[in-house]
Amino acid sequence: MVCLEEMMDHVRFSACARTPQCGGRTKEEMVSFEQLQNLIGADLHELHVLYRRRWFVWPMDRIVKEEHLGRCCYLAEEMLSTNDLCALKTAVGLNEDEWRKFKLKISG
Numbered sequence: 558m559v560c561l562e563e564m565m566d567h568v569r570f571s572a573c574a575r576t577p578q579c580g581g582r583t584k585e586e587m588v589s590f591e592q593l594q595n596l597i598g599a600d601l602h603e604l605h606v607l608y609r610r611r612w613f614v615w616p617m618d619r620i621v622k623e624e625h626l627g628r629c630c631y632l633a634e635e636m637l638s639t640n641d642l643c644a645l646k647t648a649v650g651l652n653e654d655e656w657r658k659f660k661l662k663i664s665g
Contacts, residue, residue: 600626623662
């Protein structure tokens with residue numbers, strides 16, 4: 558599994574030509590889209606497990622997971638185009654309100 562820090566360190570965009578078979582994305586953009594989708598999807602699954610366990614979970618575990626999701630949301634907005642961002646939100650099953658809710662969880 559790819560962690561958020563690895564994505565920030567290793568994902569670079571190139572100026573190579575966009576290919577129509579990839580939805581107009583470069584190879585690097587495809588990799589970052591898939592990594593973000595996997596990362597957010599795994600975090601959402603883990604958060605869902607934490608919600609199901611309710612009082613058996615320390616509140617800090619849930620808070621940390623929500624903040625991590627918020628950081629992933631900010632990273633996705635920085636790295637992806639508008640169309641790719643909408644596709645990512647749809648792929649992971651988040652609507653605009655849920656997306657913003659996770660972004661608001663970031664501690665200031």
